[in-house]
Amino acid sequence: FGRYGNVRLGGKDDKPEFSDFSWISMMFTGGVGAGLVYWSMAEPIFYLKWPPFWGEPFSAQAAQFSLAYGIFHWGITAWAIFVPGAIAFAYMLHVRKKPYFYPSYACRGILGDRVDGWLGRAIDIFVVIGLVGGLGTTLGTVIPMMAAVSADMLGIENSMTVKVGVTLVVAAVFTYSAYAGLNSGIKKLSELNSWLCMGLLAFVMLVGPTLFMLSFYVDSLGVLATNFLRMSLYTDPITKSGFPQDWTVFYWAWWAAWAMYFGLFVARISKGRTIKNVVINMMVVTTIGCSIFFLVFGTYAVDLQLNQGIALDQTLADAGAAGMISQVLHSLPLTAIVIPYFLFVMLIFQATTIDSNAFIISMIACKEVRNDQESPRWTRLFWCALLAVIGVAIMMVGGLPVVQLSSVATSVPIIVIIIILGLSLRKWLEEDFGGESKVQAVDYPEED
Numbered sequence: 457f458g459r460y461g462n463v464r465l466g467g468k469d470d471k472p473e474f475s476d477f478s479w480i481s482m483m484f485t486g487g488v489g490a491g492l493v494y495w496s497m498a499e500p501i502f503y504l505k506w507p508p509f510w511g512e513p514f515s516a517q518a519a520q521f522s523l524a525y526g527i528f529h530w531g532i533t534a535w536a537i538f539v540p541g542a543i544a545f546a547y548m549l550h551v552r553k554k555p556y557f558y559p560s561y562a563c564r565g566i567l568g569d570r571v572d573g574w575l576g577r578a579i580d581i582f583v584v585i586g587l588v589g590g591l592g593t594t595l596g597t598v599i600p601m602m603a604a605v606s607a608d609m610l611g612i613e614n615s616m617t618v619k620v621g622v623t624l625v626v627a628a629v630f631t632y633s634a635y636a637g638l639n640s641g642i643k644k645l646s647e648l649n650s651w652l653c654m655g656l657l658a659f660v661m662l663v664g665p666t667l668f669m670l671s672f673y674v675d676s677l678g679v680l681a682t683n684f685l686r687m688s689l690y691t692d693p694i695t696k697s698g699f700p701q702d703w704t705v706f707y708w709a710w711w712a713a714w715a716m717y718f719g720l721f722v723a724r725i726s727k728g729r730t731i732k733n734v735v736i737n738m739m740v741v742t743t744i745g746c747s748i749f750f751l752v753f754g755t756y757a758v759d760l761q762l763n764q765g766i767a768l769d770q771t772l773a774d775a776g777a778a779g780m781i782s783q784v785l786h787s788l789p790l791t792a793i794v795i796p797y798f799l800f801v802m803l804i805f806q807a808t809t810i811d812s813n814a815f816i817i818s819m820i821a822c823k824e825v826r827n828d829q830e831s832p833r834w835t836r837l838f839w840c841a842l843l844a845v846i847g848v849a850i851m852m853v854g855g856l857p858v859v860q861l862s863s864v865a866t867s868v869p870i871i872v873i874i875i876i877l878g879l880s881l882r883k884w885l886e887e888d889f890g891g892e893s894k895v896q897a898v899d900y901p902e903e904d
Contacts, residue, residue, distance in 0.1 A: 460885045461732035465723075466550040472728040474643065480737060481646040482725055482812070484745050487538070487718050489809030490598040490802045492530065496749040497757045497784055498777040499526040504761060505769045508690065508699045514769075519762065521683075523676035523754050528687050529707040530746040531680075535739045537711045540878035541719025542738060543731055547881055550727045551888070557724075557819040559583045559716055563873070565880030565887075579873055583716040584817055586870040588846060591717075591813050594806070595847030597777070599623050602802050604778035605785060609795050614778075620848055626806050627844035631837060633811035642811055649804045656801050657752045663789055668763070669755035677747075709867040715874055720816045757784055814839040 464470065472479065500522040507518035508525065541562075548554045548562040560567075560576035567575060603622045607614035633641035661669065680687070690700045726734050760766040766787060772780045788794050818835040 460889060461730065461735075463547075463551070463731045463885070463889065465546045465729055465731065465734070466727045470550070470728040472726075474725060477650075478643050478647055479725060479729075480741060481650040482643060482808075483722060483737065484742050485646045485649045485805060485808040486642075486721055486812040487535075487714070487742060488530070488746060489594050490602075490805035491594045492746060492749050493753065493802065493805065494597050494601050494777065494781065495530070496526060496746075496753040497781050498772070499529070500750075500754045500758050501761060501768050501772055501780060502777075504758065505772070506699070508687075508692075508697075508703075510695060510697070514762070519758065520675070520679045522758060523672060523750055524679040524683070525687065525703070526750045526754055527676060527747045528680055528684070529704065530743075530750070532739050532743045533688065534707065534711045535742050537708065537874070538715050538718050538722070539735055539738055540874050540881065541715045542722040542726075543719075543734060544877040544881040545719045545723035546726050546734065547731075547884060549723050552884065557720070559720065559820065559873070563876045563880050565883040566876055567880070580820060582869040582873065584820055586713045586715075586866045587717040587813060587817055588843070588866070591810065591843060591846070594809060595623075595843070596850040598802065598806055599626065599847055600776075601778040601781055602626070602799060602806075604775070605782045605795060605799060605802075608782045608786075609799070616852070623844055623847050626803060626810070627840060627847075629803060630807035630809075630811040630814065631840040631844075633807055642808065642815065645804060645811065646808050649801070649808050652797075652801045652804060656798065657748065659794070660752050660756055660788065664752075664756045665759050665763070668759055669751065672755045672758065673747075673751040676750075712867040712870050712874065716870060717813050717816050719877075720819070721812050724816075724819075753784075760784065760787055810840070810843055814843060 474482070503522040503525050504518050505513050507513060507515070508521055509517070511517040511521065541559075544562040545559065548564075549557075554561045554564075558576065558580055560571040560579040563576075563579060564571050570576065571579070599622055600619060603619040604614050606622060607618050612618065629645075633645045687704070690704065692698070692700055722734065722738065757768060761768045764787070766783070768780050768783060771783050775782075785791065785795050785798055814836055817839045818832075821839070822832065822835055
């Protein structure tokens with residue numbers, strides 16, 4: 457809504473490449489992945505048992521913050537981390553019309569010609585490392601959950617063989633999608649994913665305690681609004697419970713690790729849209745979408761724990777979040793249909809995230825692939841295979857601490873790059889439109 461909100465990401469005759477539904481579907485499913493479903497069920501139970509702000513486990517205070525903190529961690533602050541990179545990359549590609557898909561090019565506004573040397577290559581390498589590390593977090597949580605649910609459904613032991621088998625099935629789907637390309641694979645899979653998720657959410661909302669779910673959600677929004685600043689700055693230096701470090705810092709690091717991939721992906725699919733349009737959809741529409749998952753899955757899980765006498769916390773302690781999610785699914789009616797449907801949704805959800813990731817990494821890694829082209833198919837296949845291997849490796853090492861370390865370790869240099877991207881974008885905008893009090897969507901800088 458500021459001076460540069462109406463700047464169109466492209467020429468004055470450029471139209472959006474994708475419909476609004478396709479565009480938002482790719483943005484949402486590519487940004488959150490199946491991890492949203494996983495954590496929307498698991499987080500509230502974690503916070504009920506180990507609450508923030510020195511609350512007693514399973515107390516009214518713990519319940520109030522259990523859903524609010526989940527919405528907070530997947531809310532507007534998280535999506536705001538994505539914005540500087542997304543707009544800077546989109547401006548680089550569609551307004552400045554830099555020909556190649558190198559993240560370092562978007563830092564040129566601040567770093568100048570130094571991006572053509574070792575510094576630029578270092579930035580590109582750190583971006584790829586961040587992409588892989590952030591993806592490791594998703595693979596390290598969602599694949600074990602899918603394996604646990606699959607093993608429980610089939611009545612077999614949840615062994616490493618089952619986990620590897622699930623990984624291979626997911627890998628086959630995302631490899632096909634990445635191989636097919638942006639329009640034929642990723643777009644269609646994202647649209648399918650959106651419809652499947654809406655069906656699952658609607659079913660749980662209808663068969664669950666609907667009034668309690670709506671009431672608890674509205675109350676949690678009030679708790680979040682009242683305590684937003686406190687939750688944002690909470691470090692717990694007195695009691696040193698570790699809650700903000702284990703959760704909030706982990707989440708911000710995870711989102712930062714994803715920021716480069718997601719920024720490049722949003723830039724690639726956002727040609728013809730204005731900066732304001734991209735920012736609103738990235739920060740508002742996606743935040744609402746994430747909160748709906750907590751409205752449905754989070755409140756349903758809390759109801760099972762507090763009102764239905766189902767000890768999800770004990771299952772969480774004994775079998776982990778994956779086992780707990782399986783127990784939640786078994787509490788639903790029509791489990792013979794719901795559980796296979798859930799697994800199919802998770803399969804498509806996970807695939808839509810990883811295929812987009814492989815697509816972007818292959819674009820960065822390939823020399824002189826222009827931004828309006830797609831990388832060679834063999835490179836996409838290579839990165840898909842490598843990402844699958846990384847997923848198996850993280851599962852073999854095992855444990856949430858390893859997953860959290862993967863995000864935190866790879867996010868440190870990415871945070872610095874995000875700051876550089878924001879400053880670079882600001883400088884470019886001032887150079888191109890600095891003399892105008894309010895840029896109109898029809899005003900464009902002269903092309904180089």
